[in-house]
Amino acid sequence: MLTNLLQGAEVIFQPLVLLYLLGGTFLGLIFGAIPGLTATLALILLLPVTFGMEPAIGMAVLGALYVGGISGGKIPAILLNMPGTPSSIATTFDGYPLAQKGYPGRALTYGIASSFIGGLLGMIALILLAPQLARITLRFQSYEYFILGIFGLTVVSSTTGRSVIDGLVSSCLGVLIATVGGDPIAGSVRFTFGQRALEGGIELLVAMIGLFVITEVFTQSADVDKEYVFSSNKLDSLKLKFSVLAGQTKNLLRSSAIGLGLGMLPGAGGTIANFVAYDQAKKMSDKPEEFGTGILDGIMAAESANNAVTGGAYIPTITLGIPGNTVTAVLLAGLITHGLTPGPSLFINEINLVFAMFVGLLVANVFMFLLQYTVMIRFFTWALKIPKKILLPVIVLMSVAGTYNIRYSVNDLWVLIFFALLGYILKKTGFPLTPLILGLILGPIMENNLRTTMMATGGSITPFFTRPYSLALIVLTVLSLSLTFLIKKLRPENVS
Amino acid sequence: MNKNQNRPCRRSGQGLFHCGVKTVLENKAYLLKSIVNLSLIIIGIFFLVESYEVSPGFQQVVGADQYPRWFAVILICLCLASLLKDHLVWRRDEFAAEEVKIIQEMKEVGPRILTLFGLLVLNVFLIPHLGYFESGFVFLLLAIFALGEKNLRSLFISSLYAAGITLIIYLVFGVIMNIYLPAGLIF
Numbered sequence: 001m002l003t004n005l006l007q008g009a010e011v012i013f014q015p016l017v018l019l020y021l022l023g024g025t026f027l028g029l030i031f032g033a034i035p036g037l038t039a040t041l042a043l044i045l046l047l048p049v050t051f052g053m054e055p056a057i058g059m060a061v062l063g064a065l066y067v068g069g070i071s072g073g074k075i076p077a078i079l080l081n082m083p084g085t086p087s088s089i090a091t092t093f094d095g096y097p098l099a100q101k102g103y104p105g106r107a108l109t110y111g112i113a114s115s116f117i118g119g120l121l122g123m124i125a126l127i128l129l130a131p132q133l134a135r136i137t138l139r140f141q142s143y144e145y146f147i148l149g150i151f152g153l154t155v156v157s158s159t160t161g162r163s164v165i166d167g168l169v170s171s172c173l174g175v176l177i178a179t180v181g182g183d184p185i186a187g188s189v190r191f192t193f194g195q196r197a198l199e200g201g202i203e204l205l206v207a208m209i210g211l212f213v214i215t216e217v218f219t220q221s222a223d224v225d226k227e228y229v230f231s232s233n234k235l236d237s238l239k240l241k242f243s244v245l246a247g248q249t250k251n252l253l254r255s256s257a258i259g260l261g262l263g264m265l266p267g268a269g270g271t272i273a274n275f276v277a278y279d280q281a282k283k284m285s286d287k288p289e290e291f292g293t294g295i296l297d298g299i300m301a302a303e304s305a306n307n308a309v310t311g312g313a314y315i316p317t318i319t320l321g322i323p324g325n326t327v328t329a330v331l332l333a334g335l336i337t338h339g340l341t342p343g344p345s346l347f348i349n350e351i352n353l354v355f356a357m358f359v360g361l362l363v364a365n366v367f368m369f370l371l372q373y374t375v376m377i378r379f380f381t382w383a384l385k386i387p388k389k390i391l392l393p394v395i396v397l398m399s400v401a402g403t404y405n406i407r408y409s410v411n412d413l414w415v416l417i418f419f420a421l422l423g424y425i426l427k428k429t430g431f432p433l434t435p436l437i438l439g440l441i442l443g444p445i446m447e448n449n450l451r452t453t454m455m456a457t458g459g460s461i462t463p464f465f466t467r468p469y470s471l472a473l474i475v476l477t478v479l480s481l482s483l484t485f486l487i488k489k490l491r492p493e494n495v496s
Numbered sequence: 497m498n499k500n501q502n503r504p505c506r507r508s509g510q511g512l513f514h515c516g517v518k519t520v521l522e523n524k525a526y527l528l529k530s531i532v533n534l535s536l537i538i539i540g541i542f543f544l545v546e547s548y549e550v551s552p553g554f555q556q557v558v559g560a561d562q563y564p565r566w567f568a569v570i571l572i573c574l575c576l577a578s579l580l581k582d583h584l585v586w587r588r589d590e591f592a593a594e595e596v597k598i599i600q601e602m603k604e605v606g607p608r609i610l611t612l613f614g615l616l617v618l619n620v621f622l623i624p625h626l627g628y629f630e631s632g633f634v635f636l637l638l639a640i641f642a643l644g645e646k647n648l649r650s651l652f653i654s655s656l657y658a659a660g661i662t663l664i665i666y667l668v669f670g671v672i673m674n675i676y677l678p679a680g681l682i683f
Contacts, residue, residue, distance in 0.1 A: 183560035186553020
């Protein structure tokens with residue numbers, strides 16, 4: 001492993017690559033810091049920019065955007081009581097009261113340090129756990145990959161929406177849309193309406209830009225007139241005391257473990273981790289009544305947890321090919337766009353790339369700490385002064401450039417408009433969009449594996465139930481679906 | 497919120513059919529969700545019917561036609577289940593409590609969103625004729641103006657912003673990153 005890490009470091013520790021990572025982290029922080037803009041948006045918008053880079057470098061830059069995007073949300077959460085991303089909601093509970101008491105600098109400093117520690121612990125766990133898990137998943141064959149796809153779709157469908165059925169509808173629609181164009185095995189052309197432009201299929205990134213970026217621009221245009229009210233308190237001391245950090249060791253370890261664990265679960269992610277860690281810190285504390293009044297314990301629990309999610313969410317993404325959340329779904333799309341096959345085969349065919357990604361994440365975590373601690377605290381107020389009436393049209397224009405740059409096709413721009421409209425309608429009527437994207441990603445992989453399996457077995461489905469891993473995955477799928485239904489039935493509002 | 501607010505037949509004692517139709521139409525959230533579900537069923541039926549036109553491929557156990565067909569059937573079944581679930585929720589008078597995001601948003605900022613959408617369509621239409629940067633300038637000018645105040649001064653400021661941003665985008669995409677974008681009249 002050490003040799004692999006050193007080889008990964010060789011790729012990353014080049015002046016230009018470090019500059020890319022610094023730029024990626026900085027852009028991620030800006031996207032995270034501006035309420036309404038998210039890490040997902042940053043990744044989708046800048047994915048086309050990484051096309052010209054080597055896959056390992058491109059993926060490391062995307063990782064840097066992710067690290068920055070998740071971490072930047074704390075700044076407006078503390079200073080404006082307005083989380084920049086959903087993963088920083090619980091940060092507002094104590095961050096804003098502490099800033100209001102006249103200690104915004106203290107809140108930010110320890111928030112940044114907690115993000116760094118949480119991120120670091122998550123990434124160490126990723127480096128240690130991912131290769132071990134990959135050893136198991138390397139035994140998977142097409143039988144398991146097909147069931148794994150079904151498992152991923154059902155888990156994400158049941159955790160991302162208000163209703164399991166609506167999530168499943170979204171994922172099914174994604175799988176169907178993915179069948180448009182040439183069939184991956186026999187080459188038959190499907191559902192093209194006679195349009196030659198559709199024969200190459202729907203480009204994943206075009207669908208993502210339409211569904212997430214343009215849809216978000218439409219949604220954000222609703223509050224384009226919103227002005228941010230800054231606290232009149234000037235920044236107090238930004239001094240970081242080791243004794244304070246040492247006093248929070250248990251809190252930081254517990255919260256990071258929660259973030260890591262929840263990050264590994266497909267569909268859970270930073271928002272839930274943020275709340276659970278805050279809640280646990282409160283329950284375990286000697287002074288629970290002080291939570292919500294502006295104490296460091298709450299800020300540090302919330303921030304270490306949401307940054308530990310980053311490392312956790314990478315684990316299922318690269319070892320199984322199942323994303324932990326929407327951002328890692330984009331990372332998965334990034335791998336595919338760079339011509340790589342996500343999943344355990346990465347650990348055989350692209351081991352250098354995997355470890356370069358890991359080292360890139362560690363470096364981005366350090367950049368995140370340095371940038372926030374030095375530049376971003378002051379730069380943030382400037383970033384928030386960019387009016388949304390200018391920012392949103394610029395994002396649309398960048399999306400159009402990104403879409404065109406994928407295949408140099410104007411037809412893809414019309415596909416973009418179709419997905420923007422579809423995304424807006426589905427989002428506003430309660431259908432989650434993440435399962436749709438996952439359907440688009442996993443659909444072709446599932447089809448390939450199902451058809452390969454059926455060729456091998458002559459049409460028999462018995463091996464799905466006789467192979468231990470396949471059977472275990474089927475049981476897991478059924479269990480997770482049943483549990484979701486059961487939990488929804490047992491919720492207090494349903495009981496009453 | 498009074499749960500019976502959207503169920504006038506409970507209050508007025510009107511005929512069941514008349515009241516049923518009326519309350520369905522009054523509960524816009526339920527109506528809209530049902531329309532989306534029905535549209536998805538139509539999409540599912542389209543994929544199902546079209547799958548019979550697809551060649552299965554040579555010596556395939558599961559052909560290129562079967563995989564989408566199965567998922568089309570699953571989509572139709574799930575949409576029917578969603579319709580049924582929504583109907584049951586509506587019957588229990590719980591649907592009114594859910595957010596009617598799209599309708600609220602359309603009432604408040606509908607023209608703004610529709611304008612932005614229209615400008616995006618216009619931009620895509622103009623790109624092959626004018627080029628990316630030129631059509632981008634037109635889009636930025638109109639979009640910044642549409643999202644801001646509507647007066648002559650604002651139009652002038654919007655044009656300055658649009659020109660400046662277009663130039664920056666040209667420098668970043670066209671010169672520094674050397675990304676190929678549709679060429680036009682000027683750039």
